[in-house]
Amino acid sequence: MKLFKCSKCGTLIDMLEENCKVMCCGEPMTELVANTTDAAKEKHVPFVQIEDDTVYVRVGEVPHPMDEDHYINFIVAEYSDSVVKYMFKPGETPEAVFDYEKGMVIYEYCNKHGLWKKEL
Ligand SMILES: [Fe+2]
Structure with missing residues (x-):
């Protein structure tokens, strides 16, 4: 993507x-380009837990703000043949659940600090 x-x-x-x-x-x-902004990695790199065939994602390991002027716009799972996207608004919780596929990539976008990703 x-x-x-x-x-x-x-x-x-x-x-x-x-x-x-x-x-x-x-x-x-x-x-x-993902992961190139000078910002707190622990608040932006998608935090992932894999249980069986399910991937639980939140942003981030330390919860990211969801304020009117600073929030997570979306979390995306990129598979070998498709993309699944969750969209968020200020005040919501930036969490998502996906099916697991080896090699998939999880992206998140912060409106202030740009694009971040984690490859699984
Ligand atoms: Fe941010």
Whole structure:
């Protein structure tokens, strides 16, 4: 999965494969690279527990704020052939439950601190 952000209006677009140059507000969108923001890893890297064939995810190992101006927008599970996304609003709890697949990747996006991921 690739995530692009418009530097002017903040619009986010996620794509399974990049096969064209994505434009917004008249300029190319910027691809976000996970785990590169200088912020508390324990509040952003998805915290994962695997039980049998189920993956329990929360953000993060130390709970992330869910304030009006600083919150987790989504948690995504990327499988070999599909993507499952949970969306969140301020005040909600950023937790998700997925089926387990070896090699899957869990992403989360913080509106202030960007994209984070954990490979399973
Ligand atoms: Fe954050």
